[in-house]
Amino acid sequence: MTAKPYAAIAGVGHYAPEKVLTNADLEKMVETSDEWIRTRTGIRERRIAAPDETTSAMGLAAARMALANAGLAPENVEAIYVATCTPDMIFPSTACLIQAALGAKRAYGFDLSSACAGFLMALDAASASIEAGRIRNALVIGTEKLSAVTDWTSRNTCVLFGDGAGAAVLKASDRPGIRSSLLGVDGNQADFLSIPAGGCKQPASAETVQNHLHTIHMAGRETFKIAVNTMLVAAQEAIARAGLTVADVDLMVPHQANMRIVEAVAKRLGEGVMDKVFLNLDRYGNTSAASIPLALSEAFAAGKIKSGDKILMVAFGGGLSWGGSVVEWL
Numbered sequence: 001m002t003a004k005p006y007a008a009i010a011g012v013g014h015y016a017p018e019k020v021l022t023n024a025d026l027e028k029m030v031e032t033s034d035e036w037i038r039t040r041t042g043i044r045e046r047r048i049a050a051p052d053e054t055t056s057a058m059g060l061a062a063a064r065m066a067l068a069n070a071g072l073a074p075e076n077v078e079a080i081y082v083a084t085c086t087p088d089m090i091f092p093s094t095a096c097l098i099q100a101a102l103g104a105k106r107a108y109g110f111d112l113s114s115a116c117a118g119f120l121m122a123l124d125a126a127s128a129s130i131e132a133g134r135i136r137n138a139l140v141i142g143t144e145k146l147s148a149v150t151d152w153t154s155r156n157t158c159v160l161f162g163d164g165a166g167a168a169v170l171k172a173s174d175r176p177g178i179r180s181s182l183l184g185v186d187g188n189q190a191d192f193l194s195i196p197a198g199g200c201k202q203p204a205s206a207e208t209v210q211n212h213l214h215t216i217h218m219a220g221r222e223t224f225k226i227a228v229n230t231m232l233v234a235a236q237e238a239i240a241r242a243g244l245t246v247a248d249v250d251l252m253v254p255h256q257a258n259m260r261i262v263e264a265v266a267k268r269l270g271e272g273v274m275d276k277v278f279l280n281l282d283r284y285g286n287t288s289a290a291s292i293p294l295a296l297s298e299a300f301a302a303g304k305i306k307s308g309d310k311i312l313m314v315a316f317g318g319g320l321s322w323g324g325s326v327v328e329w330l
């Protein structure tokens, strides 16, 4: 009997649109200040996709980089998992659009909707299929055009979000790369973070548009508290399931929503953990499902990841939903 395969990350990639929207730019759009945004969130600027630049186009760019990085030809990709809450359309899935543009002729694919925790959900699903022996590789993409669902008249939310994409290639391996994965949801607090209209409950109408119901609605203060507590437990559990301790973690790549959330989680995890955190939220804001793979790929490109490193990823977002995962870089 052949041994069961493990799954490991074999390459990463990312893409960010060219247009930068600074806090100073936002000062001209809503009643806010650079100082307020920086001190409450840590965000200085975010990227905004061009009108014709779609979620699939950004995901495609990140996927191409990840495939080149992994040395995998598009025609050999077996599965495409796209985590997004801003698909180009309700259907066909963003995965289908990326599959066609890549020329990934042998791949199946689908979209997975779990807001900011989406990438870790997709990573878990893809690695489980690899570990079960059904596929030997998968492209896992997190891509978002949140600017398309942002209420640009609401200072409560418009300062927080941005656009971008990140991707990882997973391959079967004889050593465990994905060392642990922990996922969770709590739909009892679904109203804390949502886009109320556009689904079957409130189909698009003149009224839903007028009431800005196709944009992100958020209870900021409530979300903040739950995010800190939940991310902390998810991180601790992911580390324990990997058979490691906090001291074994070489790099932490958290969901990049808010500097204060990240600092609070890192501080509670233990002394010195904040020094191991990779941050790019100052330049991108919260890019939801794209946030972790975008940060992971930038960390790799910046030479901050070497073979043998144990990387802790942890996410929290709408659903509510969350995830934690420890990955060993092989």
Ligand SMILES: CC(C)(COP(=O)(O)OP(=O)(O)OC[C@H]1O[C@@H](n2cnc3c(N)ncnc32)[C@H](O)[C@@H]1OP(=O)(O)O)[C@@H](O)C(=O)NCCC(=O)NCCS
Binding pocket: 031, 032, 033, 036, 037, 040, 041, 116, 155, 156, 157, 159, 218, 219, 220, 221, 222, 223, 224, 227, 257, 258, 286, 316, 317, 318
């Ligand atoms: C949104 C968030 C930054 C707000 O920070 P906060 O310290 O909780 O601020 P509050 O919501 O208590 O608002 C404080 C005041 O600032 C005001 N305010 C809100 N947004 C503002 C802005 N962009 N500029 C200036 N003032 C603003 C509020 O109206 C409020 O004024 P009031 O006291 O007169 O009512 C914070 O709650 C947060 O980060 N929450 C989590 C959000 C998140 O990351 N969600 C995604 C998770 S994946």
